[in-house]
Amino acid sequence: MERENRLWRLILLALPLIVFSVLVIWPLLSSFYYSFTNWNGFSSDYDYVGFENFTRIWTDRLFFNATVNTAIWMIAAILLPTVLGLALALLLDSKVRGSKVFKTIFYLPICLSAIVVGQIWVWIYQPDWGLLNTAIEQITGERFNYAWLARPGSALYSVIVAWSWQQTGLSMVIYLAGLTAVPSDLLEVCEIEGASAWQRIRHVIIPLLTPSTVVVVALSVINSLKGFDILFIMTGGGPFNSSDTLAMHMYNESFRKYFMGYGSAISVVLFLVALTIIGLYFRQLKKVDEIYG
Amino acid sequence: MAELATTSIPTSVPARFNPWPITIFTILCILAVLFLAPTIGVLLSSIKTTRAIALGDLWSWPDTFYLGNYVEVLSNPSVHRYFLNTLLVTVPATIASTALGVLAGYTFAKLPFRGSNMLFLLIVAGMFFPPQVILVPLFRLFNSVGLIDTLWPIGLVHTALGIPICTLLMRNFFATIPNALREAAILEGANEWQVLTRVALPLSLPALAVLATLQFTWIWNDFLWPLIFTQSDDMRTIMVGIVNLRGQYTVAWGVQGALSLIASLPTLLIFLFFQRYFIKGMTMGAVKG
């Protein structure tokens, strides 16, 4: 029996593992290799340059800029879609009428591509007739045509808002699932002990949603690291690199300037950051699982 | 002494008017409008002429539904090509990645071995890292076999990148099938493949639906890989097409809006009809494997 099992394991796992190794694992390892070279994407020969790419990272002003922007995005990712998603989930959990329709509306953006989302919000941020500026004009009664995406001070944040519009629905859905897992008798204890709605939320619901919060935060942060498509179509990293992130910077260096070796080095850094986050995520998940079972 | 015992119990009063449900409903309505506004706005602008949009007549319901934008989009041969290319990539990759996920997920669920958990985690972790890290090597790989500027790399990469989520969901699902079913089948003389195809697979149709929905949406909506792997217009997929056509329709906002909506139609329809599969997939995939 055991021998047959072994055979079947081999047969069944062969194809998935081969595909995964060839197209994911091996390129991953190769990336590390290329980060030590100066390959330009075309020529078949290139030199081994040791840690030169990594020292270059250290002095690259653009890299530093991209890191700061990425960090800002990650922080916004933890705050915006998480808090908003939680608020929406709590509101929708109260058996309000039409909750199904509301859920669909908030969740709809998730099925749109990042490109379409970016396109929609470019339209919203349009200085002359965009939704945002016309709305402000109607409120203040004065002409307002601030160019949200063309000004360095606001470009990155404008993209983050657009991204959050899509991401919030996902957080909401995860929190809604988490809410169903809150034992109803704990909520009944709150009724008997006379907890107000706010007390109930603060002392019971939010702590018991911790498993969901871990997931939501991790997903938001990882997705913020991956954010590329929406940035590409909305600002391309500009103006003046004010919305440049590590992912965008890597793309520019590799496929615009053809410093593929250097680009690999950047991607390695990006990967290590993601790895740390994933590691923390799994560890936190395990800890939380023990408490909340 | 507790304050509870000394105060008197209030006498009964039928429930008073509770303001909360109305407040919550109002708040939700406001938020819903805010959330819908972007999409509705694009919809409205797609049925207006460029001139009308530029004049800033934003929320006015157009007197006539100007269909010219849609005509422009739907008659553009490039758009046809983009759509076809996207379909040619998405459908096979969805099927392939789901199938591979079934194979791997079944093995991890029903035939675990020493180290299988670690291997499983390794594969699942693949969901989380930024794709930028394998951009360059994959470019080199496909370049060296001359597949750049074809649809093959996109399909293959999406198949490979779909393996983590598909394996995760299928493994979780197969784990819910009682081992006794498999053992009973084996006692009847079935081999593992028959158990998988005759017992496990028929039971897993809901999970497969979830995966198909997720994968189709994800692959259809993708931008990065087609961007990297295609150069000529013939080979572009729809999302790259949208970016590209910006040059042609720079000020034709209505056309761009129509294009965006048409490009989103497949995933939108799938979402509206299979919403619960979507939600199930997102929550199942997000929670720990």
Place this chain on the structure above:
Amino acid sequence: MAEVTLKNIRKSFGAVEVIKGVDLEIERGEFVVFVGPSGCGKSTMLRMISGLESVTSGSIHIDGADVTHVAPSKRKLAMVFQSYALFPHLTVAENIGFGLMLNKVPKAEIDQRVRKVAQTLQLEALLDRTPRQLSGGQRQRVAIGRSIIRDPRVFLFDEPLSNLDAALRVQMRLEIARLHKELADVTMIYVTHDQVEAMTLADRIVVFNCGRIEQVGTPMELYHNPANTFVAGFIGAPAMNFIDGTVGDGGAIQVGDISLSPATPVIRRGPATVGIRPEHLSLVGSEEADFDARIELVEKLGAETLLYLNTPFSDKPLTARIDGSTAIGEGENVHLKVQPDSIHVFPV
């Protein structure tokens, strides 16, 4: 004046009526047990008293005040749940002091009162632990502690021992009985489907069936004078034997060919269901016997033995309970006598 009064309580879920007119008065300091089969409405009744479930019609009074529409937290009661309902993210101390924390009682006072309650329940060593580090019995005590600290007038228990294994259940039963003695002023309402818990803990038992009260009385009243076959069959294990029979003109009971004379004459006449508890049948010599039977099955339990008997007057085997040291075997024919003051007669 009664501590808890239920007047004509009715409860419907949609079109289905689950509580069909319940009237009950519970005195202060009483330990009342609601007992009955699954789905009989006893838990629903308890939850209506607590306020977690609304009342469709009727009224509930606690300590003289009409609380039918009053929020649970203002009814001066506490509730122990079947699943204990402890907060997994709080320590034992925080769990017990939860209600006080909500009411913004100063921390020092919370600590002091929690400590006192913990002392009574021997939980002092566990105050810093979290629920997942506790055993089932310890968790139950924490749940009780959280209830005690509220100083309630009425203490509600919703099948608190169902999740414990048999040995632990006996131990916790004793603790609850002890608690009742200590908090003599507090009225306790306890829901269970286990009639042993009911018999041992209750001052009075309320037997529920299909949303109605079948009988209210002390354990012994229910045992000796059950009002109908449902109560008779529910209380006491093994269950009472029911035999079809008739009551003749002279008050003699006829089952098949056998005639039985009860100690107190029976008033009604005509067809009846005769009830005899297994423990009221004894093995005797042929002269004193009321009837003969053949042993179909013997179950030896050590201290006692159960006999399953085939009789001519009943299709189902009769159960008899005899002393464990009697030597007896299957297939034997025996003579049985019925204890004359323990023959029950119920209308058909």
